[in-house]
Amino acid sequence: MKRHIGKHEFAEKIMENRKRFYCIAYSYVKNEQDALDIISEASCKGLLHLKDLEGPDYFLTWMTRIVVNTAIDFIRKNSRFTGFQEVFQGQPAEIPAENISDSGPDQELLLDLYNAMDILEPEERTYIVLYYFEAYNFREISEMLKIPESTVKTRVYRALDKMKCHMTGGWNT
Amino acid sequence: MSAERFAYETVEIPDDRLIQAIYKGMGQAERTKKKRRLYRTVTAAAAALALLLCSANIPSVYAYTKEIPILGEFVRALHMGSGGDVTLHEDISMEVLKNELIIRFVRKGRMTDTVVPYDVREYHAPGRIVLSLQSLTGEEYEKLEDQIREMEGVTDIYQILSTRKDTVSFVIVLERLYDYEIMEQIFPGMLSIRLFQNAYYTAEDRAPEQQVYYLRTEGMEQNESLRNLLDKYAAEEPTQVKTRDGSFILTIGEYSSEEEAEKTLSRLQKTYGGAEEFRVGSGMAKEVPE
Numbered sequence: 001m002k003r004h005i006g007k008h009e010f011a012e013k014i015m016e017n018r019k020r021f022y023c024i025a026y027s028y029v030k031n032e033q034d035a036l037d038i039i040s041e042a043s044c045k046g047l048l049h050l051k052d053l054e055g056p057d058y059f060l061t062w063m064t065r066i067v068v069n070t071a072i073d074f075i076r077k078n079s080r081f082t083g084f085q086e087v088f089q090g091q092p093a094e095i096p097a098e099n100i101s102d103s104g105p106d107q108e109l110l111l112d113l114y115n116a117m118d119i120l121e122p123e124e125r126t127y128i129v130l131y132y133f134e135a136y137n138f139r140e141i142s143e144m145l146k147i148p149e150s151t152v153k154t155r156v157y158r159a160l161d162k163m164k165c166h167m168t169g170g171w172n173t
Numbered sequence: 174m175s176a177e178r179f180a181y182e183t184v185e186i187p188d189d190r191l192i193q194a195i196y197k198g199m200g201q202a203e204r205t206k207k208k209r210r211l212y213r214t215v216t217a218a219a220a221a222l223a224l225l226l227c228s229a230n231i232p233s234v235y236a237y238t239k240e241i242p243i244l245g246e247f248v249r250a251l252h253m254g255s256g257g258d259v260t261l262h263e264d265i266s267m268e269v270l271k272n273e274l275i276i277r278f279v280r281k282g283r284m285t286d287t288v289v290p291y292d293v294r295e296y297h298a299p300g301r302i303v304l305s306l307q308s309l310t311g312e313e314y315e316k317l318e319d320q321i322r323e324m325e326g327v328t329d330i331y332q333i334l335s336t337r338k339d340t341v342s343f344v345i346v347l348e349r350l351y352d353y354e355i356m357e358q359i360f361p362g363m364l365s366i367r368l369f370q371n372a373y374y375t376a377e378d379r380a381p382e383q384q385v386y387y388l389r390t391e392g393m394e395q396n397e398s399l400r401n402l403l404d405k406y407a408a409e410e411p412t413q414v415k416t417r418d419g420s421f422i423l424t425i426g427e428y429s430s431e432e433e434a435e436k437t438l439s440r441l442q443k444t445y446g447g448a449e450e451f452r453v454g455s456g457m458a459k460e461v462p463e
Contacts, residue, residue, distance in 0.1 A: 007199075010199075014195055018191055019188075019191070022191050023184050032185075036187070036190055037194070039191060039195060040195065040198035043194070043195045043197075044198035044199065044201045044202040044205075045198075045202075047198070047199050110183075111183065114183065
């Protein structure tokens with residue numbers, strides 16, 4: 001049965017998952033202030049549309065969708081890049097070395113993957129963030145974004161291909 | 174290392190600021206929702222006030238408070254009265270949204286859950302609000318004064334002597350036809366001052382240009398003798414008004430007829446052995462006394 005959650009429960013749940021949401025927002029903008037602005041706006045939107053939430057079990061997927069959409073909107077509005085080409089030529093965002101605790105090949109690879117995301121369109125980034133860094137499966141992402149599971153799969157692989165091309169120096173447009 | 178852990182460990186999370194950002198967003202949502210709800214209430218209240226003003230001249234007691242539950246806590250919207258709680262803070266932060274000023278209190282980089290104790294009163298001649306905030310430093314007041322002075326609907330703002338040592342009191346002189354609302358929110362603490370044009374009067378400009386009578390002293394400096402008078406007449410709840418030449422007077426009461434003012438004056442003369450400091454004065458909402 002559909003049970004609405006209250007404002008208090010909303011506040012509790014968003015606090016519980018705040019770091020997760022922040023990491024998602026950050027992976028889009030790679031900048032602290034912008035990520036915080038996105039979280040702020042997403043919290044506002046979430047609370048305003050609380051009655052659209054189907055039930056407490058869906059909170060995480062529902063709120064993640066809001067964060068993702070807010071991040072995409074944010075990039076659109078504040079776009080400093082005019083198009084794909086420009087991003088492609090730019091250097092990936094740098095992550096300070098002190099934040100890397102133990103460096104193995106595994107981690108380096110992940111860092112490359114994390115940085116290579118910058119070449120993707122905001123929507124494409126969503127799939128990499130959710131699938132790899134947030135460890136959601138295809139079915140969960142499909143529910144979250146309200147698109148068929150097969151489409152999710154295709155888009156994850158397409159985004160990966162694009163990144164692979166970039167990382168190996170090839171062009172794939 | 175899993176990709177999931179990687180994302181968490183690579184990204185440095187400014188947790189304090191993150192919590193603050195979430196509070197800010199939720200507060201924004203509450204305000205948006207409340208404004209929609211409040212709009213009707215305020216319009217109704219403005220109409221009720223206007224009716225009162227027209228029929229019974231100056232209402233002797235005009236106060237309403239109401240509390241709206243929010244995030245399990247509450248918000249208080251009031252016209253006259255007091256609220257707030259002991260709130261340790263190091264700084265205040267202000268946000269100006271058109272004709273609304275939002276004050277938040279900051280401690281250790283975080284917003285406090287409550288707001289400092291405050292008291293608000295309204296007077297009609299001249300139309301003004303007297304706001305008192307506890308445990309505010311002079312520096313914080315100055316920041317506040319600068320912001321309020323810039324708001325639409327504010328003619329003047331000046332500090333007055335406060336009856337309590339740790340309290341800052343100040344007067345906001347409103348432009349004609351302007352009304353206000355004070356809103357308090359906790360968790361996180363937020364105090365908002367909103368000024369708006371009184372819907373009832375703007376339509377046909379029917380503000381009663383009526384004369385208001387009160388007892389007043391001669392102009393004085395903000396010094397010991399003014400403070401002594403304040404103490405002496407404390408029971409009469411005197412107010413401090415800045416005059417046109419920049420000096421300050423004490424006023425007592427607001428009456429719709431000269432007779433009522435005279436009656437109070439003779440009572441004062443009996444109680445306070447002459448009360449020769451006071452005489453009957455009068456003025457209109459937009460009139461700053463001489």
